[in-house]
Amino acid sequence: MSDVSVQIEAASPGAVVAESEHVGEHTVEVRPDRIVAACRALRDGPSQYLLLSDVTCADFPDEPGRFRMAYHLTSLATGTRVRLRTWAGAADPELPSVTSVWPGANWLEREVYDQFGVRFTGHPDLCRILNPLDWDGHPLRRDYPIGGEDVQFTDAV
Amino acid sequence: MGTSEPRTGNFPLLAEGREAREAARRGNRPLTPTERVIAAVEAYTPEEAAERTLANAMLADTRPGVREPLLINLGPNHPSTHGVLRLIVELDGEVVKEVTPVIGYLHTGIEKQCENKTWWQGITLVTRMDYLAPFANIKAYTMAVERLLEMEVPPRAEWIRVLLAEMNRVASHLVWLGTAGLELGAMSVFFYCYRERDELLDLFEMVSGERMNHRYFQVGGCAQDLPPGFVERVRTFATELPKRIDDYEALLTGNPIWKDRMVGVGVLPAEDLVALGVTGPTLRAAGVPHDLRKIAPYSGYEHFQFEVPTATEGDCFARYLVRVREMRESLRIIQQVLDGLPEGPTIADDRKVVLPPREELAHSMEALIHHFKLVSEGFEVPAGEAYVPIESPRGEMGCYIVSNGGPKPHRVHMRDPSFVNLQATAPLCRGTYLADLIAIVATLDPVMGGVDR
Numbered sequence: 001m002s003d004v005s006v007q008i009e010a011a012s013p014g015a016v017v018a019e020s021e022h023v024g025e026h027t028v029e030v031r032p033d034r035i036v037a038a039c040r041a042l043r044d045g046p047s048q049y050l051l052l053s054d055v056t057c058a059d060f061p062d063e064p065g066r067f068r069m070a071y072h073l074t075s076l077a078t079g080t081r082v083r084l085r086t087w088a089g090a091a092d093p094e095l096p097s098v099t100s101v102w103p104g105a106n107w108l109e110r111e112v113y114d115q116f117g118v119r120f121t122g123h124p125d126l127c128r129i130l131n132p133l134d135w136d137g138h139p140l141r142r143d144y145p146i147g148g149e150d151v152q153f154t155d156a157v
Numbered sequence: 158m159g160t161s162e163p164r165t166g167n168f169p170l171l172a173e174g175r176e177a178r179e180a181a182r183r184g185n186r187p188l189t190p191t192e193r194v195i196a197a198v199e200a201y202t203p204e205e206a207a208e209r210t211l212a213n214a215m216l217a218d219t220r221p222g223v224r225e226p227l228l229i230n231l232g233p234n235h236p237s238t239h240g241v242l243r244l245i246v247e248l249d250g251e252v253v254k255e256v257t258p259v260i261g262y263l264h265t266g267i268e269k270q271c272e273n274k275t276w277w278q279g280i281t282l283v284t285r286m287d288y289l290a291p292f293a294n295i296k297a298y299t300m301a302v303e304r305l306l307e308m309e310v311p312p313r314a315e316w317i318r319v320l321l322a323e324m325n326r327v328a329s330h331l332v333w334l335g336t337a338g339l340e341l342g343a344m345s346v347f348f349y350c351y352r353e354r355d356e357l358l359d360l361f362e363m364v365s366g367e368r369m370n371h372r373y374f375q376v377g378g379c380a381q382d383l384p385p386g387f388v389e390r391v392r393t394f395a396t397e398l399p400k401r402i403d404d405y406e407a408l409l410t411g412n413p414i415w416k417d418r419m420v421g422v423g424v425l426p427a428e429d430l431v432a433l434g435v436t437g438p439t440l441r442a443a444g445v446p447h448d449l450r451k452i453a454p455y456s457g458y459e460h461f462q463f464e465v466p467t468a469t470e471g472d473c474f475a476r477y478l479v480r481v482r483e484m485r486e487s488l489r490i491i492q493q494v495l496d497g498l499p500e501g502p503t504i505a506d507d508r509k510v511v512l513p514p515r516e517e518l519a520h521s522m523e524a525l526i527h528h529f530k531l532v533s534e535g536f537e538v539p540a541g542e543a544y545v546p547i548e549s550p551r552g553e554m555g556c557y558i559v560s561n562g563g564p565k566p567h568r569v570h571m572r573d574p575s576f577v578n579l580q581a582t583a584p585l586c587r588g589t590y591l592a593d594l595i596a597i598v599a600t601l602d603p604v605m606g607g608v609d610r
Contacts, residue, residue, distance in 0.1 A: 022541050023304050050431050051447075053546065054572040058559045070557065072544050072572070076431065076445065079452035083544065104434030107580050115268075127180060127189040130261040130609060134179040139269050140568075146273060155172070 004028055004042065004082050011041030029085040032095055035071070038084055039101045042073055049073035049082065052098070055108035057088070057116045059142045066090035067118050071098070088118045097123040115140035173259075174198070194257045198228045198245050213250075226254055229591075233262045239336065239598065240605030244582070251590050256583045260576075263609035271569035275535025276302055277376060279569060283556075284370050286571060287607030289332055292318075292325040293549035294571070294607075295374045297556035300455065301545040302376045305538050305560055306510060313501045314378030315456045320494040321364070321373070322456075322547075323487040324391070327398070328357040329550035330480045330487075334405065337477070337599040341418050346405060353401055356394055363387055376536075377511045378504030388495055395491045402484055409477070419474035423585045423597035427471065433584070434577040437552025439601060442479045443471035449548040461490045476600040510536045535564035544572075551575055551602055573607035 001009070005016045005028055015034035020027050030038045042049040054072040065087025073082050088095050097120035098105045109120045110129040117138035120126055128135060137144055177192035188196060209227055232243035241262035247255040267286055271279040283298045284291040296318060303310060310318075335350030358368040363384055365373035373380050409415045427443040440447055448465040450458040466482035468475035504511050512531055513524035540562040546555040552574030559568040578601055585601075586594045 023307060023543055025543060027542075050428075051436070052434055053553060054544065054555050054557060054570075056557055056570040056572070058542075058568040058570075070542070070544070072555065072557070074546075074553075076447055076452075079449070081453075081544070081546075083542075102434065103432050104577060104580055107576065108434075111576075125189045125191050127177075127192050128261075130264040132261070133173065133176040133192060133195070134183070139266060142272075144269075146269075 002026065002028075003047065007045040007047075008034075008038045008041050011045075012037035025081070025083060027083045027085055032065075032086045032088065035069075035084065035086050036096045036098055036101060039071065039073070039098045042082070042084075043101055047075050047080065048077050050076050052102040052104055052108075053081070055098070055105055055112060057112045057118060057140075059116060059140065061142050063087070064090060067093045067116055069095065069112070069118070093118040094121060095119075096121050097126075099123055114138070117141065191257055191259070194228070194245050194247075194255075195259060198230050231594075233259075239603055242579075242598070242603065242605055242608075244594070244598070246591065246594065248591060251592075253586045253589055253591060253594055256586045256594065258579055258582050260579070260605070260608050263605045265610065267610050268569050268571070271566055273565065275564050276538055276566060277531070277535055279566060280375070281370075281372055283569070283571060284372060285606065286610050287549065287551070287554070287573060287575065287604045288369060289329040289604050290325055290549050290551070290554070290607075291369060291371050292321045292374065293547060293554050295371070296322055296456075297545055297547045297549075297554050297571070298558075298569075299374050299376050300547065301543045301556040301558045302538060304543040304545055305541050305558065306376070307539075308377055308505055308507065308510065310378050310505060311502045312457070312499045313382075314503045314505075316494050316498050317379050317383060317503060318374060319456050319458065319461070320391070320491060320498075321361075323490045323494070324357055324360065326487045326550045327484050327491075328354050328361075330484050331357070333480060333550075333602045334477075337596075337602075338409070340595050340599045341415065343409065343412070343415060346408060349401070349405060353398060360387070360391060360394065363390070375504060375511065377507060378502070380504075382503045388498070391491065392495050395488050395495070398488055399485060402481060406481060410481075416474060418592075418596050419477060419600070420472060421470075422473045422589065422593045423600065424471045425581065425585055429584065430471075430581060433581050435552070435581050437548075437550070437574050437578065438476055438479045438483060439578055439581070440552070441466065442468045442475035444469045449546055449553060453546075455545075455547060461493050463487075463490050473596050473600040480602075537562060537564050538566075546572070549574055551604065551607070552578060571607075571610060573610065575603040575605070575607040576610075579603045579608055 005019055008015050012034045015030045015038055017031055018029040051074040053074045056070050058068050060068055067088035069086050069088055071084040097109055109123055112118050113126055114128040114131055115138055174196045177196040181188045227248045229246045229248055231246055233241040243259040245257040246253055267282050270282055280295050283294045286294050331350040331354040335347040338346030362368045365371040427445050430440050430443055446465050446467045451465050463486045466479045468479055508527045513527050517524035518528055538560040540560050542559045544555055544557045546553045554574055555572035557570040558566055561567045585597050
C-alpha cells in the first residue's frame with residue numbers, strides 16, 4: 001500500500017477499495033461514503049494535499065456504479081498529485097459533498113450536478129451552474145440525446 | 158414598492174427568475190442561495206431601483222446597516238466584467254455586502270462535443286475555450302493524449318511549444334494589463350498593450366495561419382516547422398518589449414490614481430485562496446510561490462533559467478506587479494529558447510498517430526492509406542485516464558481525459574483556472590466599495606470562454 005492509502009486507512013479504516021498506478025498517475029479508489037474522510041485525511045496529513053485541483057465525473061452506463069468521480073489533489077509542498085476515485089451509483093447518484101474540506105469544491109460539484117445529475121449532500125448551494133436553471137436532463141450523461149432535440153431558447157427570439 | 162403591472166415579454170433576466178423558481182419546484186426543495194438571489198433581482202426594474210435609492214436617500218439615519226440593502230444587477234453585458242459575467246451585488250450604500258456571480262452565458266458544451274469527435278478533431282474545439290490562451294488549451298489537451306499513448310515528443314517540438322506558450326502568456330498578460338487599465342480609467346495603456354499584442358498575433362498567424370484558435374500543436378508535436386524569418390522577428394520583438402514594459406511601468410507603477418484604486422484592495426489570506434482552489438498570479442501575489450513550471454516541470458521547463466515572481470501583499474496592486482514581472486520572465490525564457498533551439502523533426506515519427514508529410518502523399522501509396530485512415534477514422538488511444546496540468550497565464554489549466562480504447566474520447570474535461578478562481582470574487586469583495594469590485598474582478602483576470610466552456 002502506498003503512503004496515501006496508509007494515511008486514508010489510518011483515518012478511516014476500510015475506506016480504500018483499490019489502488020492503481022497508470023501512465024505515472026496514482027489513483028486510489030475509496031468507498032463513496034468515506035470520500036470526505038479520505039479528503040480530510042490527505043489535506044491534514046504529512047504530505048499536505050492542500051489544493052483541490054479538480055472534481056469531475058465520467059459516465060459509464062454499463063457499470064453498476066455508473067458515475068465515476070475523480071478528485072484531483074495537489075500537494076503545494078512537493079507538487080505530487082493523487083487522484084481519488086469513487087462511484088456515485090446508477091439509480092440515485094448521490095455523494096457527500098467535500099465543500100466542508102475545501103470551499104473551492106463548491107462550483108466544481110455544482111458543475112458535476114449540472115452536467116451529470118450527481119447530487120452532493122451537505123452542499124450549501126446545489127443548483128445548476130452552466131446550463132439554465134430549469135434545464136431538462138444532464139448533458140454530459142452518455143444517454144443524453146445529440147441532435148434532434150427541441151431548439152432551446154426559442155422564447156427569447 | 159414598484160409598479161403593480163405584471164411584467165411580461167422577453168426581458169431575459171426575468172426569464173431567469175422564473176427558471177430559478179421552476180427548478181426549485183421541480184426538485185421539491187427551497188431555493189438555493191444563488192437561485193434566491195437570481196429570483197430576487199428580478200423584482201428590480203431601473204425605475205424601481207431609482208425609487209428605492211430615493212427612498213433610502215430620504216432616510217434621516219445614514220449609519221451603515223440602517224438602509225435597506227439594494228440588489229444591483231451588473232452584467233451579463235457590462236463593459237467592465239471581462240465578457241459575459243453577471244454579478245448580482247447586494248449593496249448597503251456604496252459598500253458591497255454580498256456578490257453572487259452568475260455564469261454560463263458562454264456555455265457551448267465543448268466537453269460534450271469532444272466526445273463525438275475523434276481525438277485529433279478535439280484539438281480544434283479545446284483551443285476555443287480560453288480564447289486568450291489558446292496555446293495553453295491545446296498544450297494541456299495534446300499532452301494528456303500523448304500521456305495515454307505513451308508517446309515521446311521530439312525536443313525541437315517541445316521547445317517550439319514552450320516558445321509559443323510563453324509568447325501566449327505575454328499576449329494574455331498584455332490584454333489583461335490593457336483591459337484592467339481601461340476599466341480603471343487608464344485608457345492609453347490599453348492602446349499601447351494592444352499595439353504590442355497585435356505584433357504577437359501577427360507572429361501567431363505567421364506560424365499557424367490563424368490569429369486566434371490556433372490548431373498548431375498536434376498530438377506528437379507541432380503541425381509544421383517554424384516559417385523562415387520567424388525566429389528573427391520574435392527576437393526583435395523580445396528585445397523591444399522590455400523597454401515598452403518599462404514605459405507601462407513608468408505610466409502606472411508610481412501613478413497615484415492607479416495605486417489608490419489598487420493598493421490594499423481585494424486581500425484574502427493565502428490559506429483562504431488555497432482552500433478556494435485559486436492558482437496562478439492571484440495566488441503568487443499572496444506569497445505562495447506555486448508555479449507548475451517550477452514545482453512539476455513539464456516540456457523541459459527545468460532547462461530554462463527563470464524566476465517565479467511573487468509578492469506578499471495579496472492586493473490588486475501585487476497582482477499587477479506579479480503579472481508585469483511574469484511578462485519579463487517569459488521574455489527571458491523566449492530568449493533562451495531562441496538561443497538554444499535544437500534542430501530535428503518537429504513531430505513524432507509514428508505513422509499510426511501522426512499524419513504523413515504532405516509531399517509523401519504524391520508518390521507513396523502507404524502514406525496515402527495512413528493519411529486516409531487517420532483523417533476518416535482517427536487513431537485509437539489506449540484505455541485509461543490521464544490528468545495533465547500546465548501553468549496557463551491564469552493558473553492551473555488541467556486536462557482530464559478518459560479513453561475506452563476507441564478513436565473518440567469517452568470523456569474530456571478541462572479544469573479551467575478562470576472557473577475556479579472566479580469563486581474568490583465574493584470573499585474578496587465583501588466589505589469593499591462598489592468601485593473596488595471592478596478592480597478586483599479585473600485583477601482576477603477571468604476569461605469567460607474558459608469559465609463556461
